[in-house]
Amino acid sequence: MELIDNLALGFAIALSPYTLMLAVIGCFLGTMIGALPGLGPANGVAILIPITFSLGLDATAALVLLTSVYYGAMYGGRISSILLNIPGDEPAMMTTLDGYPMAKSGRAGDALVISGFASFVGTFFATVALALVAPLLARIAYLFGPAEYFALYLLAFATLGGLASKNQAKAAFASMTGLGIAMIGLDNATGLPRFTGGNLHLFDGIDFLVAIVGLFALSEVFLFIESGGRNTAIGIKLGKITIPWRDIVATRWTLLRSSVVGFVAGVLPGAGASLGSFLTYMMEKSIAGKKGAFGSGVAKGVAAPEAGNNSAAGGALVPMLTLGVPGSGTTAVLLALLMTLNITPGPTLFADRPEVVWGLIASLMIANFVLLAMNVPMVRIFVRVLSVPPAVLLPGVTMVSFVGIYSLSGSYFDLVLMIAFGIMGYVFRKLSIPTVPVILGILLGNQMEDNLRRAMILSDGDWTFLFSTPIAVGLWIFAVAGFTAPFFLRRLIRTPKGIS
Amino acid sequence: MPRLGDRLFGLIVCAGALAYAVSALHIKVGFMSDPVGSKTFPLIVAGIAGLCGLIMIVRPDDDPAWPKGSSILSLGICIATLIGYALALKPGGFLLPTAIASGILSWQILPDRRLALIIGTLLSSGLFLIFKYLLGLSLFAFPRWILL
Amino acid sequence: MSNFPVSNFRKVLIAPLFTIIAAGFSVSAPAAECIAPANPGGGWDFTCRQIGKILHDIGQVDDPVQVTNMAGGGGGLAFSHVVNERKDDSDLIVAASQATATRLAQNAYAGMTADQVRFVGAIGADPGVIIVAKDSPFQSLNDMVAAIESDPGSVAFAGGSAAGGFDHLKVLMILKEAGFTDIGKIKYIGVDGGGDAITQTIGGFTQAMTGDISEAVGFLKSGEVRALAVLTEERIEGFEDIPTAREQGIDVVAVNWRGLYVPKGISDADFEAWGRRLQAVADSMAWKEAMKANGLAPFTKVGSDFQTWVDGVIADTEALSREIGVIQ
Numbered sequence: 006m007e008l009i010d011n012l013a014l015g016f017a018i019a020l021s022p023y024t025l026m027l028a029v030i031g032c033f034l035g036t037m038i039g040a041l042p043g044l045g046p047a048n049g050v051a052i053l054i055p056i057t058f059s060l061g062l063d064a065t066a067a068l069v070l071l072t073s074v075y076y077g078a079m080y081g082g083r084i085s086s087i088l089l090n091i092p093g094d095e096p097a098m099m100t101t102l103d104g105y106p107m108a109k110s111g112r113a114g115d116a117l118v119i120s121g122f123a124s125f126v127g128t129f130f131a132t133v134a135l136a137l138v139a140p141l142l143a144r145i146a147y148l149f150g151p152a153e154y155f156a157l158y159l160l161a162f163a164t165l166g167g168l169a170s171k172n173q174a175k176a177a178f179a180s181m182t183g184l185g186i187a188m189i190g191l192d193n194a195t196g197l198p199r200f201t202g203g204n205l206h207l208f209d210g211i212d213f214l215v216a217i218v219g220l221f222a223l224s225e226v227f228l229f230i231e232s233g234g235r236n237t238a239i240g241i242k243l244g245k246i247t248i249p250w251r252d253i254v255a256t257r258w259t260l261l262r263s264s265v266v267g268f269v270a271g272v273l274p275g276a277g278a279s280l281g282s283f284l285t286y287m288m289e290k291s292i293a294g295k296k297g298a299f300g301s302g303v304a305k306g307v308a309a310p311e312a313g314n315n316s317a318a319g320g321a322l323v324p325m326l327t328l329g330v331p332g333s334g335t336t337a338v339l340l341a342l343l344m345t346l347n348i349t350p351g352p353t354l355f356a357d358r359p360e361v362v363w364g365l366i367a368s369l370m371i372a373n374f375v376l377l378a379m380n381v382p383m384v385r386i387f388v389r390v391l392s393v394p395p396a397v398l399l400p401g402v403t404m405v406s407f408v409g410i411y412s413l414s415g416s417y418f419d420l421v422l423m424i425a426f427g428i429m430g431y432v433f434r435k436l437s438i439p440t441v442p443v444i445l446g447i448l449l450g451n452q453m454e455d456n457l458r459r460a461m462i463l464s465d466g467d468w469t470f471l472f473s474t475p476i477a478v479g480l481w482i483f484a485v486a487g488f489t490a491p492f493f494l495r496r497l498i499r500t501p502k503g504i505s
Numbered sequence: 506m507p508r509l510g511d512r513l514f515g516l517i518v519c520a521g522a523l524a525y526a527v528s529a530l531h532i533k534v535g536f537m538s539d540p541v542g543s544k545t546f547p548l549i550v551a552g553i554a555g556l557c558g559l560i561m562i563v564r565p566d567d568d569p570a571w572p573k574g575s576s577i578l579s580l581g582i583c584i585a586t587l588i589g590y591a592l593a594l595k596p597g598g599f600l601l602p603t604a605i606a607s608g609i610l611s612w613q614i615l616p617d618r619r620l621a622l623i624i625g626t627l628l629s630s631g632l633f634l635i636f637k638y639l640l641g642l643s644l645f646a647f648p649r650w651i652l653l
Numbered sequence: 654m655s656n657f658p659v660s661n662f663r664k665v666l667i668a669p670l671f672t673i674i675a676a677g678f679s680v681s682a683p684a685a686e687c688i689a690p691a692n693p694g695g696g697w698d699f700t701c702r703q704i705g706k707i708l709h710d711i712g713q714v715d716d717p718v719q720v721t722n723m724a725g726g727g728g729g730l731a732f733s734h735v736v737n738e739r740k741d742d743s744d745l746i747v748a749a750s751q752a753t754a755t756r757l758a759q760n761a762y763a764g765m766t767a768d769q770v771r772f773v774g775a776i777g778a779d780p781g782v783i784i785v786a787k788d789s790p791f792q793s794l795n796d797m798v799a800a801i802e803s804d805p806g807s808v809a810f811a812g813g814s815a816a817g818g819f820d821h822l823k824v825l826m827i828l829k830e831a832g833f834t835d836i837g838k839i840k841y842i843g844v845d846g847g848g849d850a851i852t853q854t855i856g857g858f859t860q861a862m863t864g865d866i867s868e869a870v871g872f873l874k875s876g877e878v879r880a881l882a883v884l885t886e887e888r889i890e891g892f893e894d895i896p897t898a899r900e901q902g903i904d905v906v907a908v909n910w911r912g913l914y915v916p917k918g919i920s921d922a923d924f925e926a927w928g929r930r931l932q933a934v935a936d937s938m939a940w941k942e943a944m945k946a947n948g949l950a951p952f953t954k955v956g957s958d959f960q961t962w963v964d965g966v967i968a969d970t971e972a973l974s975r976e977i978g979v980i981q
Contacts, residue, residue: 056636150858151842172566178518178557184550185525191727192543193815193843196761197533199543200525209725223587230583230613231572349845356871357848396615397624400607403587404632408644411594412636414724420591424584435569436514452845454546458539459842463809463858466540539816 012136015363018065019371024364027062027070028372035077036379040085040387041398045097046078046318047334047441048221052402054342055214055409064346065361069368071342072322075335076128076372079278079318080380083120083311084387088113096278096314099286103299103306110302114246119304120311121380122253123260127312128373130264131271131319136366138272140355142327149328151460152471156480158453161330164273164487165442173488175438183446184453186211193455206418213341213447215410215419219426220433220440221334222406226399227431246384252304259289259305260312267313271320271333273487278333281317282310319369326350326362330449334441340448511565518558526551579613586610598647599636604629684716687913688747690731691724698722699947700748700911704776704931707939713930718746728753729762736769741918746773746927751909754963755819758970759980767967771919773927774959775912776935777944778952779865781823781884782895786855787877794882794901797861798831805838811850811859813868815843817979819909820850820863822970823884825977826905827898836977851878865909866892867948884908889950910952912959928956 018024038049050071057067082097087104100120107116149157166176189200190210201207266288267281289309290299299306321333329350331337343350348361355362380387410419430440457471464470472478529547572580590606608625612618637644685708687701698720705718723731731747739745749772757767783794791797801808812820821841828836842859844850847868854862855877862869862878866889872878873892882898883889884907898905915927934940935953944951954962974980 147852147856150853150856174557174560174564175566178554178561181522181550181554181557185547185554188547188550192532194539195534195543196759196815196817197543199532199547200528205725205730208729209727226610227580227583230579230610231576349849394615396611396620397628399614400610400624400628401632403610404603404607404628407587407590407594408599408632408636412644415595417591417595420594421588424587424591427587428584432514435571436510437566437569455844457546458541459844461540462840462842465806 008136008140011140011359011363012367014359015365015367018360018364019069019367024066024069024368025371027066028073028368029375031070031073032077032372032375032379035074035079036081036084036376036387037077037390038074039078039081039083039097040390041081041393045082045335046075047338048225049078050074050335050338050342051214051217051221052406052409054338054345055218055412056405057342058214058345059409059412064343064348064358065364067342067346068339068361068365071339072365072369073372075339076315076318076369077376077379078335079128079315080121080124080376081387082314083124083307084117084384085391087116087120087307088388088391096282096310096317098279099282099310099314100307102286102310103302106300106302107304107307108302112302115249115252115304116302116307117384118246118248118381119252119256120307121377121384123256123263123308123311124315124380125373125377126260127264127267127315127317128319128369128376130261130312131268131316132366132369132373134268135319135322135369139323139327139362139366142323148476150474151456151463152473152477153480154456155453155460155471156477156484157328157330158449158456160480160484160487161324161445161449162442163484165439165445166488171491172437173491175436176442179433179439179442180446183443183448184450185446186216186443187447187450188454193451194458206416210451211422211447212414212419213444214345215423216426216447217338217341217444218406218410219423220430220443221338222402223423223427224430224434224440226403227427228434229395229399231431246382248381249304256305256308259308262292263289263309263312264316267316268320270313271317272323278314278317278321278335281320282314285313286310326354326365329452331445334444337441337444337448341444344448508565508568510568510571511561515558515561515565518561519555522551522555522558525554583610583613596648599633599644600629600646603632685714685718685744685746686721687718688721688723688731688735688745690728690748690753691722696750696752696911697728697748700750700913701746703940703943704746704748704913704934707934707937707943708930710939711933711937713933727756727761729756729765732762732765732770735914735916736765740916742916743919743923746913746915748911749914750911751819751966752814753914754966755822755970758967759817759974767964768917770914770917771924772960772963773913773915773924774931774935774953774955775910776931776940776953776955777949778908778910779867779948780889780950781820781907781909782864782866782869783823783827783881783884783898784851784854784862784864784869784872784878785860785881786857787879789860789879791861791881793896794827794898794903795831797881798828798833798903801828801839802833805835806840808861809840809842809859810861810863811842811844811853812863813844813847813850813865816841817974817977818843819907822973823905823907824863825973826907827882827884827903829973830898830903830905854878865948866950870948885950908950908952910954911949912954925956931955 019028035049039045053071053074057070062070083100083104086097086100087108090101090105104116104120107113162180166173166180187210189207191197191208192199198208263285266285270281270284271278286306286309289305290297293299293305297303297305321331321336325331325336325340329340331340340350348354348358407420410423433440460470472481526548529544529551532543534543586606586609590602593602604625607628608621611624612621615621633644633646687705689698689701691697701720705720708714709717723734735745735747756762785791791800797808810824814820821843824839824841825836828839844853847862847864850862850864851869851872853859866883869878869880873880880895882901883892883895884898884905886897886899886906888895888897913931915924932955
């Protein structure tokens with residue numbers, strides 16, 4: 006069977022001592038980053054990309070290391086949610102709703118174990134599903150021409166702006182900002198500069214790594230400085246850690262349902278892990294009804310969002326690898342990594358670079374077991390991380406960001422540009438304008454424009470060509486539906502208390 | 506007037522979109538122009554962005570909590586420090602600028618100058634050791650003229 | 654695809670370690686530097702890293718060659734750096750390829766010209782190729798030309814370079830050679846690399862792909878596509894069943910060579926020394942293996958021979974670009 010052969014190839018790569026070592030290092034770093042308040046998978050991976058890149062790791066190695074960080078940070082995100090009531094990032098937000106009350110009532114250890122196990126189940130399911138679904142999706146590659154790709158990119162922006170945000174105008178503006186920035190540099194089709202002001206540094210466009218680190222990591226530093234260091238740790242005692250078997254058995258159906266829903270949410274381009282944890286929590290809450298006592302610190306309320314967001318994290322890899330369209334902020338960052346490594350994600354990836362894809366999938370399976378070990382028996386190590394004082398942590402994060410970008414280009418220009426993106430990220434976040442669409446725009450802008458232009462060359466300028474195949478029309482319908490759905494959904498789902 | 510943040514920002518967005526569109530109109534046209542050309546897509550982007558700006562003006566969200574005096578000062582110091590750091594990193598070598606910059610940042614979070622000095626020094630030397638010897642990045646500890 | 658070189662990982666891990674250790678001991682004479690005018694991972698980076706490594710391994714240079722990535726302006730930033738700041742540095746080599754020549758010919762380096770540096774040599778090349786889907790009605794290059802002559806819009810080409818780039822020029826050269834003059838009518842879309850161009854062709858969105866043969870090896874082996882012609886003087890080893898364009902009466906040779914240039918101001922003795930070193934790399938087993946692993950065909954031209962040849966290529970490209978209007 007082809008799948009078995011492919012997996013064998015993958016495990017041959019993943020089980021080499023070197024790759025294995027990278028996966029373990031990645032898991033450790035990732036969990037640590039996830040556990041730090043305010044740092045999540047997207048900014049964690051963003052900070053580490055430039056450094057990985059300067060190390061000259063080959064494609065598979067770099068990808069294994071950083072996806073391990075990604076998965077690790079998804080696991081680690083629950084630690085600060087549960088112990089401090091501070092989510093490391095948006096997907097971990099739902100975990101605070103029951104995790105923190107549980108910790109306050111003296112069951113911090115139980116909450117960490119249950120959520121750790123839920124993360125494992127979610128990730129396991131997602132990785133298996135990824136191995137099964139991704140190759141199937143890869144085969145539809147030949148059905149995608151310029152018109153279809155254009156519609157697909159539109160779908161990514163539409164769902165990101167619709168399902169994953171509160172204010173469509175702001176999300177659309179963020180997308181346009183990214184697309185507008187992507188236009189800077191030499192025009193692919195004519196080789197003439199656009200929006201460069203004659204500055205040679207801008208001829209190759211703005212490096213998305215500069216934008217990512219500025220928007221995600223530096224803006225976090227600015228927000229923290231503004232808050233005057235309010236987010237300090239309060240001492241929740243972590244008692245003896247035992248395994249609450251009864252709770253785990255009781256949550257078995259919750260785990261399964263949440264894994265499935267989370268994965269599907271992750272596969273949707275642009276939706277991602279936040280939607281995964283939100284949907285699963287709301288679903289379990291309504292299944293449990295009033296007796297479920299969600300919000301007062303119940304096991305299911307911790308298990309559902311953790312299984313959901315970890316499964317969504319895996320699901321988000323599907324559109325990223327097969328179609329080159331990321332499903333979340335973090336996968337957008339990973340897409341940036343692939344592009345800098347000269348790997349073109351998308352349909353041909355599975356045929357051209359099977360070692361990259363299957364090495365990655367196999368590594369993720371192994372990483373998941375490593376993460377279970379790190380996050381249940383060894384969770385104390387990471388709880389310690391929470392006691393790093395911000396006065397050390399934030400300058401540290403800033404310096405790592407600077408050195409990472411500096412080691413890429415060695416120019417002060419990129420550093421100043423990164424600071425500008427940091428300020429922009431700060432302003433955007435104050436005004437609740439999402440920053441992920443900006444990154445997505447910078448990443449996909451040129452592709453989107455190129456495909457539009459290719460479509461028009463092929464059709465001799467006939468705009469109806471964009472709607473000329475069933476796939477293209479289907480994608481347009483989904484895009485419109487995805488962007489407008491929240492208007493209707495908002496009436497159906499009431500936002501839970503504590504989330505504004 | 507309430508909800509000033511969004512209204513003001515919407516105005517800036519509209520102005521920015523207009524400037525972007527004007528600048529797009531001045532893009533040099535290439536040799537073999539395709540049906541879409543170099544200007545169309547940027548113009549569409551500017552158009553939608555401008556529309557979003559208008560919506561922000563007409564239907565603004567509630568204002569966020571803007572930083573107060575001391576926080577603004579902290580932020581200003583922080584940004585100025587980072588820009589200075591960006592400019593100093595190449596001519597000044599790694600150690601000294603990093604120590605000063607991380608010291609100042611740390612001082613903005615915890616107003617204790619002695620502690621900031623210690624944190625700055627330790628962070629700078631620690632990161633240098635990690636980057637240079639563990640990860641093998643090419644960094645210079647001191648300004649290059651010291652080595653010559 | 655089961656022969657993925659797992660052992661390479663170890664090499665990759667160990668190589669930087671050695672570099673670091675070695676760099677720690679070398680205090681004396683400056684080591685040679687190779688500038689790759691692009692980010693790590695591309696063809697220029699490959700040229701620098703492979704040639705640099707082999708130069709050291711076979712003892713042509715004492716210290717490991719230091720590779721510097723200087724991306725920007727499609728190689729223009731590195732070119733200007735060499736012309737303005739390193740013009741007599743005899744320890745400097747810079748990776749170059751057909752793309753360098755094409756851009757110089759099309760004046761894409763802000764007025765800088767080919768005679769501001771010296772081209773040392775090329776030691777490998779990726780042959781040009783024209784590819785169609787397996788069920789395409791075209792059986793030969795001449796079938797395709799005939800179809801274009803009767804309806805220029807009926808055949809769209811996909812290639813990995815931008816419009817006006819080398820992949821596009823290959824098509825134009827072929828049609829011009831075949832006597833079709835209205836080359837402004839030819840449909841060409843530039844996509845992200847040869848793999849994508851082939852996918853578009855298999856999917857039927859374009860009717861033919863123009864590119865390098867290394868980009869098509871996997872697809873040719875699996876039988877999803879056919880090659881109508883390779884653009885070399887002789888048939889290529891390993892692909893003996895693909896006819897050359899020349900055999901089909903269309904005399905076009907277009908290969909994407911990989912080589913080096915050095916600053917203009919170095920002495921003739923230094924220039925010849927680099928030529929000898931490059932020749933030694935070309936003759937080494939390690940380079941032959943590297944070429945095989947990366948789909949390159951042997952193509953060795955070194956020294957003044959090469960300079961003459963490059964000048965010819967640039968002049969031809971310039972004339973063609975002027976004719977189709979890429980440059981005024």
